Amino acid sequence: MASARRPSSPRLPRGRHALDADAAAPRYRALLHAAAVEVVGEHGYGATTVDALAAAAGVSTATLYELFSGKQELVLDAGDAIAREIGGAARARPAVPEDDLRRALAGVLSAVVDAVLRAPAAARLAVVDIVTVGPPGVERRRQLTTELEESLRRAATPNGRTVVSEPALAVLAGGTMAVLERYLRTGKLRPLRAAALDLAGWGALYETDAPRRAPAPSHPPSASTADTPSPFTLPLPRGRHGLPPAFVKRHQRARILEAVLAVSAQHGFEATSVRDLIAAAGMSHQTFYQHFASKEDAWSAAFDQAFVELFAAAWYAAAPQRDAEAKVTAAVSACLNHLAAEPARARLLLVDAPSAGRAATSAIDDATEAFTRLITRAGGDRGKQPAIVPFALVGGIVSLIAGWVVDDRTAELPDLTSALVEIVFVPLFGSPAARAAAASLGASDPETTADTRRLLMDAFADTVAQEGFAATRLSDVAQRAGVELDVASALFVDELDCATQALDAWAGQLVVIAAGAFLAAANDPPLAAHRALEAALSHLARTPTVSALVVTDEPELVPAISALRDRYISLFFQLIAGQVAAIDQRAPQPLAALGVVLDGIFAVLRRFAREGRIGELPAELRALSLQTLTPFFGADEARRVAELAAAGSPPR
Incomplete structure (x- = not known):
């Protein structure tokens, strides 16, 4: 060599x-x-x-x-x-x-x-x-x-009979490459020999008498792999058009991000220049630099947006499920369906991102760590594996899916659902549970079930907003949603269960959105906290009926809301823990202080809910930001961030 x-x-x-x-x-x-x-x-x-x-x-x-x-x-x-x-x-x-x-x-x-x-x-x-x-x-x-x-595969073929499925072998190979890359990038190579043995032990878990083959192509190449055209790719009218400045700014930024997707897929990150992005976006240098300081900044923004959307899809699908097995199944299905529906973003995340090299290392590491934590938590104490296995599992799945994207099979990714559910289940819950889960996917569509559940939860929140919790009946909710009562009864035990699941799903999505916004500006922690608050307020404004449930005075719901509050404060803190540890915080107990700050935000939310003005919450960003940041960073930093955000400047 x-x-x-x-x-x-x-x-x-x-x-x-x-x-x-x-x-x-x-x-x-x-x-x-x-x-x-x-x-x-x-x-x-x-x-x-x-x-x-x-x-x-x-x-x-x-x-x-x-x-x-x-x-x-x-x-x-x-x-x-x-x-x-x-x-x-x-x-x-x-x-x-x-x-x-x-x-x-x-x-x-x-x-x-x-x-x-x-x-x-x-x-x-x-x-x-x-x-x-x-x-x-x-x-x-x-x-x-x-x-x-x-x-x-040759090693797994004793006596001429392969004993490991094709998808599992692909994930094992891709996971091994991810582990090699991880240690080669850091230069810390001593653990590699032990990691090889851990990976072999993980691979041996997939031994089976009935190995599955990889799904065969089900569509001609390029049959349905084009994204729905984004309205933000349309140019704005020239001259004086009278469009709102906020809309123009958002439209320009979105056009740049769409250009990143197109140009990066065609040429790769290193060969892409700012001039290429400007030409693809159809705008001037001045306009580009009003939004981004460099092509690296634009690429990072596109990656962050694509990742947060994917992670939110997984979280939103998993949150309403009652047990770990159902959560994993729903998350895998949601990810594959989301990627199939967004082929350009799928390529950016899975194919183009690694080609960005050092500019993308941190973003890829954060994304990998986020999914690794999800897998580790899902397994709990039942699926204790060497620490390298969850990381390799994520890396291997990414490698397998990326191969399908490169082969122009993005639209077929949902065909991998059964195989990937089985691959994730084996180290977490054991082979019998993996086989049962894979078999059940042939009998029911978890994505359809998740859609029905979301439809019912939205209808429930609307009904409560109009009638109050005490007067809300599951039968009325099912009728409002256009769902059979027996289907609703199979998904929810009673009205309280429906409320709890709706709040759980809503809060989980809120945490993912806020944490994603925080991590996107993590090199400036005060600004990152401001961005997280901004994202949270936008989420509240988009979901007014469920947001109103969070601050309801209904006695039956108060205990569930209190438990969710504590749970998701802790979870948000865990998601940003790697960054929070580096923050020079004024608050002596940051987790407790975060709870106090959240209570203040809830008080504002309660007032706006009573006045029917939840949709106006984003206008309160500056005041709430000063209130939120001051306990952690001091008044001077809170004011600096408010001014920086108002000017639209990048983090320091």
């Missing part, structure tokens, strides 16, 4: 001792491969130049261009050479007893880890940095993952 060290003898013999062109080419190629490992590893692909590569290799740029068309071909060629060695190590695994799946998988994974540890800088190019080349690099990473999957 190529080394990251600068060649100790950079120049080949010259004069009458010089090698002929055919003999010199392999030597020059090797020197340039080593230079690619060194320079890209140190500076990133985007900042790497042909001159820097030639200088590091000790050759002229003319020599480089004799062998390669430019830096892209050179980096791809170096990555291919390194990937061949990693793939060869996986194929050359030691022989183990054919009836011991865990040892067979461990043989493959340990061989790969050994190859990585022999030359980690070179492995980083093939595993981590290669995707920053753009679409060709993403394809190279996928090829390496597929080769690892094939080696794992």
